Amino acid sequence: MQKRTTIKDLSRILGVSPSTVSRALHDHPDIGKALKQKVRELATALHYYPNAMASQLRQSDNKTLALIIPEITMFFFPSVIEGITQKVREHGYQLMVLQSHENLQQEIENIKTCINLRVNGIMISLCRDTHQLDHLKEAAEMGISIVIFDKTVPNNRFPFVGIDDKNASQKAVSWLTFQGCTKLLGIFGHPHMSISNQRREGFETACMQLLPTGGAFKSVHALNQADAAHQLHALWSQFEPDGIFCMSDEVLAGVMPTLSKIADNQAKSSKVIGISDGKLPFLFHESLHFLHHDGFKIGTATAQCLLNGLQMGGKSIDVPVIIQETPIVGNRQ
Amino acid sequence: MQKRTTIKDLSRILGVSPSTVSRALHDHPDIGKALKQKVRELATALHYYPNAMASQLRQSDNKTLALIIPEITMFFFPSVIEGITQKVREHGYQLMVLQSHENLQQEIENIKTCINLRVNGIMISLCRDTHQLDHLKEAAEMGISIVIFDKTVPNNRFPFVGIDDKNASQKAVSWLTFQGCTKLLGIFGHPHMSISNQRREGFETACMQLLPTGGAFKSVHALNQADAAHQLHALWSQFEPDGIFCMSDEVLAGVMPTLSKIADNQAKSSKVIGISDGKLPFLFHESLHFLHHDGFKIGTATAQCLLNGLQMGGKSIDVPVIIQETPIVGNRQ
DNA sequence: ACACTTTCCACAATCGTTTGCGGAATCGTT
DNA sequence: AACGATTCCGCAAACGATTGTGGAAAGTGT
Known part of the structure; x- marks a missing residue:
């Protein structure tokens, strides 16, 4: 050098x-x-x-926002990043992306990095093992604005951006029953994730409300895409649903191939609905509906929320921003 | 603050x-x-x-490597990022991800950011409109190590990591002809991309060598996933292939749904092979083979290449690293 | 008791920019 | 010709950390 x-x-x-x-x-x-x-x-x-380091030091500001997410998978997060990037750049900020790899220790480490770097704000989707927010509070006390999105914890006091998980699940069940399904299977993500439980609860209460007498439902948690496939396969002999709800693209990606592998007429004709970013459903042949969990929109909303907080000198609003997912979108017209 | x-x-x-x-x-x-x-x-x-800015200024080093890519799509790049992240972290560096959005001006801007920030090295996949490397040379002259991966330009003099595109295409054609296909369609990416042309050339020469007399082939360029779908659909009435080669996951994602939509016996039975990161092919019902273009491996190799260059004081090796893609992997056993 | 290490810490310069203040020159006005 | 207003620029102190050098106190050996 x-x-x-x-x-x-x-x-x-x-x-x-x-x-x-x-x-x-x-x-x-x-x-x-x-x-x-x-x-x-x-x-x-x-x-x-x-020399950026020098000028940033002098002005003690670096016009940088951080995004901390569990992992950059092919599902959902690319859209989120796109949305955030666009909004952040519009306002003249740089974006720094950090991954926690579903590891709390790493998440804490990332927060520390953000503090050391004196970033202006943090947007974070919590990893599944995060249950308390001391590390975030620490950052907040250092004057860093914070917005949580998508994955959070029950008693969160930070600004939050996401969808109404329970409601989305209810809509899904509603659609399935409307299609005449009476035996529903709900497949959810990792049991440690907040959204997994929110969506499962919504699913279950909706089932109890909407299913006719004689109907039945079952919900399972899958650790990942492969596990979703495996569980569906293993479960089929005991419980043969005519309607399946996939809580995410990752689950959907595990379910669809398995479903078409099961050489059973029921499998071919069972209805499937998911909550999806909106890309994956179009890859499959089978008619597939989904509730649009729009990553791009969540990204822009999250960034906007953070930027608002910054302008108000860190005193950001404490009311959660709930993005309305588009009711129901069929992928075949 | x-x-x-x-x-x-x-x-x-x-x-x-x-x-x-x-x-x-x-x-x-x-x-x-x-x-x-x-x-x-x-x-x-x-x-x-x-205060990281202060200490970095004093030591005039920030242990940071930059990754510049066209866009964080759901295809390929998540794997690459994963590979790079792992390797980079092992060696105690921070990673900064920048997107050029297929825009040369933005790419140049990103390079400038890297120079201003005094990053130690840059890993870059060039955007399609990049034809000369002056901006990279500028960075190199400032003492920043550089490695290009995946997408490059013909007469590149920087260290490069990627696969042997022509060879991969040839293997694909070889497999198709071995399956008995005689009428091949090759679908490639955006015509401005280097790999699109490399892979197309490989495809065409292989076709000319391997197809029996009476055989035929055709190659088209698609601008994106949707365009791939559209072109395949439009083309089907004139040219009905019994073997299809998709040069990337993005193309594949456009082709597969269209293929199953075409209510034609030929479409159902035509063989498909692609070059893929290895996730997408498993989502489809149809038997699907692919050449494994391993994003993770390319990521680690790229990072390793850069780190090697850094240790040798910027005097990095000038010989391209060619990752051997796994010959042929069937997604159904 | 003398010289000689160790042990432990302070001084001050430095990284490259930014910025409040002050001041010399020039200009215009009456 | 005197005087205030512009115009244009230098001085020096920051920002917060790191580091070479020097030196006082304490310990060691003879």
């Missing part, structure tokens, strides 16, 4: 003071037009690049 | 010099055991977090 040209270098060569060079480069009105020109020319000629 | 406790605060309270505090926190042998203890206690009591 060799020596790079600095403001001092420029100032020495031009015979002016460093402060003048700095002002010239920033188009400060105090500096004469002619001099500004010369400074700029020399700067490009000598490949001058302002 | 209120005032945070600094090393000076600690030193003032303890009645020692800032340098002593710094050394104590770094477990420097010059500092007495008792004092170290007191410093550390006060530090945690006062929620002291070292």
Whole structure:
């Protein structure tokens, strides 16, 4: 890492003071037009690049927001990142993405990194083993704005962006029963995740309300995509549903191939509905409906929420933002 | 952003010099055991977090590597990021992910950000409109190590990590002909992308070599997933292939649903093979083979290549690293 | 008791920029 | 010609941490 040209270098060569060079480069009105020109020319000629660490230190601000998520999987998060990126860039901030890999220790480490770096704000989707928010409170006390999205904990006091999980599940059940299904299977994500339980509860209460007498339902938790496939397969001999609810794209990705592998007429004709970011359902042949859990929209809303909080000097609103998922979208018209 | 406790605060309270505090926190042998203890206690009591900007400025190094990619889509890149993250973290570096959104101007901007931030190295997959590498050369001259992966330009002189595109295509054609296909369709990505053309060329030459007399082939470029679907659909009436080669997951995602939508016996029985990261093919019912273009492996190899270059003081090897894709993997056993 | 290590810590410079303040030159006005 | 207003720029102190050097106190050996 060799020596790079600095403001001092420029100032020495031009015979002016460093402060003048700095002002010239920033188009400060105090500096004469002619001099500004010369400074700029020399700067490009000598490949001058302002040292971001130095200027950030001086201004003690780096215009950076952090995004902490469990993992950048192919499901959901790419959309979220896209939404956040767009909104964040519009407002002149840089985005830093950190992954916790579903590991609380790593999540804490990431928060520490954010504090050390003096980021302006944090958007975080909690990993499944996170149950209390001390590490976030620590960051908040350091003056960092925080917004939680998607995955949270029950008694969260930070601003939150997400969908109404229970309601979404109820809509799904409602649709299935409307289609005439009476034997429902709900497949949910990792049991440690907040949304898994929210959505399961919504599913179960809806089933109890909406299923006709003689109907039945069952709900299972899958640890991941492969486990969803495995559980569905293992369960089929005992419980053969005519309606299946998949709480996420990951579950759906496990379910669909398995479903078509089960050489059973019932399997072919059983209705499936999911909560989805809206990409995956279109890949399958089978008619497939889903509740649109729009990652992009959640991303922009989360970023917007954080930016609002920043403008209000950290005193952000405490009311959760609930994104309305689009009622029901069929992927075949 | 209120005032945070600094090393000076600690030193003032303890009645020692800032340098002593710094050394104590770094477990420097010059500092007495008792004092170290007191410093550390006060530090945690006062929620002291070292200001990363300050220390990075002083040491003029920030242990950060940048990853610049066109876009974080659901295809391929999540795996790549995973591989890179793992390798990079092992070596104590931070990773910064930047997206160019297939926009050269944005790519240049990202490089500039990297220079300003004084990152140690850059891993980049070029966006499709990038044809010359002046912006990368600029960064290289500033002492930043660079590795290009996946998407590159013809006459690249930087270290490169990727697969042998032509060879992969040839293997695909070879498999299709071995299956008895004689009328092949190759569907490729955006025509501006290097890999699109490499893979198409490989496809075409292989077709000419391997197809029996009477055989035929055709290759088309799709701008994106939806366009792949559309083109396949539009083309079907004129050219009805019995073997289809999809050069990427994105293309595959466009092709498969369309294929099953085409109510034609031929469509059901036509063989499909793709180059894939290895997740998507397992989602489909149809028997589907693919050449494993392993994103994770490419990620680790890219990061390793960059780290090697860093250790050798920026004088990195100039020989491209070619990852051998796993020959042919069937997704149903 | 003397010289000689160790042990432990302070001083001050430094990384590269930014910025409040002050001041010299130039200009315009009466 | 005198005087206030512009215009344009330098001085020096920050931002918060790291580090080479120097040196006082304490311990060791003879």
